[in-house]
Amino acid sequence: MLRAILSDDLPRSRLLAVLLAVILVVLAAAPFLLPGTRALETAARICMFIVLVASYDLLLGYAGIVSFAHTMFFGMGAYGVAIAAAHLGPGWLPIGAGAAAGVALAALTALAIALFSLRVRAIFFAMITLAVASAMAVLVSQLSGITGGEDGLNFRIPRELTPGFRLLEEPVFGTRITGRVIAYYLVFGTCLALFLVMLRVVNSPFGSVLQAIRENAFRAEAIGYRVVVYRAAATCLAAVIAALAGAVFAVWLRYVGPGTTLGMEIMIDILLMVVIGGMGTMYGAVLGATIFVLAQNYLQALMERAAAATAGLPLLPDILNPDRWLLWLGLVFILSVYFFPAGIVGRLRGRA
């Protein structure tokens, strides 16, 4: 049963299994375990990034395709929901239609980019994705009448998902089941389902062909696989999943802007999460996203305390100044890539 759910792709490391189980349990019970809205925001962010990073891993780690357009596809899903909700009103129907439109646009754009450029060379594909993603970002900021431009769009969501809504009169385990909790479970459930679908895909015959193409596209073609078709299919699938993650996350945030969805910074974050977690492992996305988001959110606070604790000493408080958190984050990444070239999962499985 568990083997089927995990598509026979077991963690293959006891520590990894424990870590994954802890992350799953904490995320599943987040509204009850973690007090405060900040913690729930973080949990939702982790869920969303796990899916986004895993879908990028499908491309980079499994198919060996380098794309810089992944946040663009994420943005298409998010903006689909936001534009529909902002212009058509806060019902379930506009949200569903907006998500569907965003996903369809992502799939078509991915297909067009793939067919246009994957025949040529991998590097050409990377460049095209960069160009298209930049163009899309410019387009979004120009069409401010529709997209809200640089300010982005605030929009309302169905009442059942808002903090004011109460599902039950009585609290459960001391937690009120508000619309916010329901919205969290919408994010969590969608992300879990998408992750398991991807885990199945990479362990399917199709997934095995992607790995063969990554290893040796020349031989994959020579044994009869039309490499272009498989690369295009992988590109579309990853784009669709990124767009779905974007749509769900937009509902959660009730806001979409260029900074949160389309920016190159997020693209780089995703790359780092894949590499830190371990490329071509799927589970690497879980660890990479969790660690990264936690570091992003709590490193500053941690440093503040450390700086205060070392206040009397020379130099140390200066280095631990919260303003330097990016420096520390960068250092942690360099060290982790240096010491775990196969990522955390690769390391835990003992082949790093």
Add this chain to the structure above:
Amino acid sequence: MNGPSLETRGLTVRFGGHVAVDAVSCAFRPGELTAIVGPNGAGKTTYFNLISGQLPATAGQVLLEGRDITRAPVAARTRAGIGRAFQLTSLFPALSVLENVRLVIQARQGRGLRAFPRVSAQRDLIAAAEAVVERVKLTRLAKSPVAALSHGDQRKLEVAMMIALEPKIYMFDEPTAGMSLDEAPVILGLIAEIRADPAATVLLVEHKMDVIRSLADRLIVLHNGALVADGPPAGVMASAIVREAYLGGALEDV
């Protein structure tokens, strides 16, 4: 008499001014093993590349069972029945031996686009792959990543990949080059088995005279891209030895 399964007509490729394969016309029949010799750089591998499609021809045609496939892409030719084992080993290094072979069988059966069943549940594919791995005596290494294999074992797998395709045309490009004396017989035994199949057309680039004598029904000689001799091995070799200097030692006496 059967018609040819594979035929090239005036097949030519030019690289700038250099004619690497020069108007080669030749027909190959099922049940026949044709050895191909020629000095290094004669164009043997390039001739194979034109037949299996890795290189587009400048002029001429390739016909498979009478059908013109000169413009068909590589994957389509493979699916039509052209099998190739490469001179330079070309495998999926990070994947296991069994997985390399399983991927071939999966390709042959057109099952690569299935994205929802689990690979581990496709027992028939795995069993078929195990049988092929057994034939090349790699069963004890079936779970090892290919990158960890010795050169000789990688050469065996290279041949196994073609056998798993069950092609109509088998193209071996120096299959035993660089193999130790006790490893080569596994490959030569397999080639002998394939030759015994009356439906199989076999092309074999090979330098060793004794191998050609024992396996080949026919011998052709390429020189500077052109086909310069064609006939029963004994006759061609006799004349080839006379022209040894001219051929630049294309045959190795063993």
